[in-house]
Amino acid sequence: TSQKSVYTAQEYGSMTLCVGMSDTAMHVASKKLAGTPIEEMNDYYRPHENARLNLATVEKVYADSFTSEWDYTLSFFNECALNLANVPAKRVGMAGYCMQNGMISDLAYAFKQSGTTKQDAQSYFAAFKSETVNSIVDKVYASSDNRAEMKLDVWNSCMSPITASE
Numbered sequence: 001t002s003q004k005s006v007y008t009a010q011e012y013g014s015m016t017l018c019v020g021m022s023d024t025a026m027h028v029a030s031k032k033l034a035g036t037p038i039e040e041m042n043d044y045y046r047p048h049e050n051a052r053l054n055l056a057t058v059e060k061v062y063a064d065s066f067t068s069e070w071d072y073t074l075s076f077f078n079e080c081a082l083n084l085a086n087v088p089a090k091r092v093g094m095a096g097y098c099m100q101n102g103m104i105s106d107l108a109y110a111f112k113q114s115g116t117t118k119q120d121a122q123s124y125f126a127a128f129k130s131e132t133v134n135s136i137v138d139k140v141y142a143s144s145d146n147r148a149e150m151k152l153d154v155w156n157s158c159m160s161p162i163t164a165s166e
Helices: 009-033 038-045 051-063 069-083 093-113 118-128 131-142 147-162
Strands: none
Touching (some): 009 038, 009 069, 009 147, 038 051, 051 069, 069 093, 093 147, 131 147
C-alpha cells in the first residue's frame, strides 16, 4: 500500500530544521518553567554551534507565555513549520504527529539513560493508548544510537512515507 505524499522534499527538509529548533525550545521552556534566569540560558547557548539561532529561540521562549513545555514545543514546531517551511497550519498535522513521536523517543531515551526499566517507561506513556508509542519505546531501548540520532531516526521514519521523492 502506498500512502499519499503530504509534503514536498523541500518542506520535509525545512521542517527537519524545525525539529532541531523545537528541541532547543523544549529545553529552554523546561528551564524557564523551572525558574532559570534568561541570562543563564543565553550563557549556555552562546558558545554552541548556531548560537544566533539558539539565542533567538531563547528570547522567543522567554517572551512567550505557557504552562506546559510539551504543548509549547508543539506550538513552536507548528509556528516554525509555517514560517520557515511555508507549510500552512492546515497541512502541518502529520508532521506535528511525527514531531511528537520524536519527543516521545527523546523522553524514552532520558528514561533509558536514568536506568528506568522499559516497562516503567511504557507505563509512563500508557495514557497515549498507542501501539506507536510502545514501538518507539521498544526501539529506543533496543538501540545503541545517541539521543539526537534516535530522535532524528524516529522523525525520518515517520516522515519518509508521507514525503514525495523529487
